Amino acid sequence: MNKIRHRTEKLKSEADTRALGLEIADALEPGDVVALIGDLGTGKTALTRYIAEGLGVKEEISSPTFTIIREYRSGRLPLYHFDVYRLGSGDELLDIGAEDMLDGDGVCVIEWADIAADVLPEDSLIVSLSYGGSENERTAEIY
Numbered sequence: 001m002n003k004i005r006h007r008t009e010k011l012k013s014e015a016d017t018r019a020l021g022l023e024i025a026d027a028l029e030p031g032d033v034v035a036l037i038g039d040l041g042t043g044k045t046a047l048t049r050y051i052a053e054g055l056g057v058k059e060e061i062s063s064p065t066f067t068i069i070r071e072y073r074s075g076r077l078p079l080y081h082f083d084v085y086r087l088g089s090g091d092e093l094l095d096i097g098a099e100d101m102l103d104g105d106g107v108c109v110i111e112w113a114d115i116a117a118d119v120l121p122e123d124s125l126i127v128s129l130s131y132g133g134s135e136n137e138r139t140a141e142i143y
């Protein structure tokens with residue numbers, strides 16, 4: 001994932017979010033973890049959908065709020081999409097068997113990653129999303 005330039009980017013519309021998702025997808029390698037942080041509705045699932053599109057995932061991406069994890073195998077790499085909103089800690093993430101996925105040969109995209117930050121790899125790509133000045137504007141901090 002070294003190709004991704006660390007930066008703060010204004011996402012003026014969802015098209016910019018899609019461009020970011022496609023850029024991230026292009027750079028992903030087996031074992032990479034993308035940690036998404038941001039309030040309700042800032043676009044974590046939307047960004048995941050565009051990362052999936054970039055990986056060539058054919059299935060519809062639906063939010064794993066109740067299942068915690070969804071797995072997609074139809075893209076260039078296996079995609080594990082997590083939403084850990086309902087978990088209390090990183091340990092709970094390990095309890096549900098995430099370790100094999102975090103260390104596996106797929107890529108993990110994790111919504112509400114701040115909750116489980118202590119068990120995520122040091123070299124995770126962090127994307128922190130926040131609301132911008134207008135309805136469709138977001139800011140992404142990428143580091």
Ligand SMILES: Nc1ncnc2c1ncn2[C@@H]1O[C@H](COP(=O)(O)OP(=O)(O)OP(=O)(O)O)[C@@H](O)[C@H]1O
Nearest residue numbers: 011013014017039040041042043044045046136138
């Ligand atoms: N620039 C933008 N980038 C991403 N989403 C946008 C943008 N502008 C508007 N939206 C809209 O904002 C909403 C983002 O919802 P989404 O479910 O992706 O957020 P989320 O961060 O996953 O929320 P949750 O915390 O509930 O999981 C969508 O309805 C999307 O269409």
Ligand SMILES: [Mg+2]
Nearest residue numbers: 044045063111
């Ligand atoms: Mg979501």
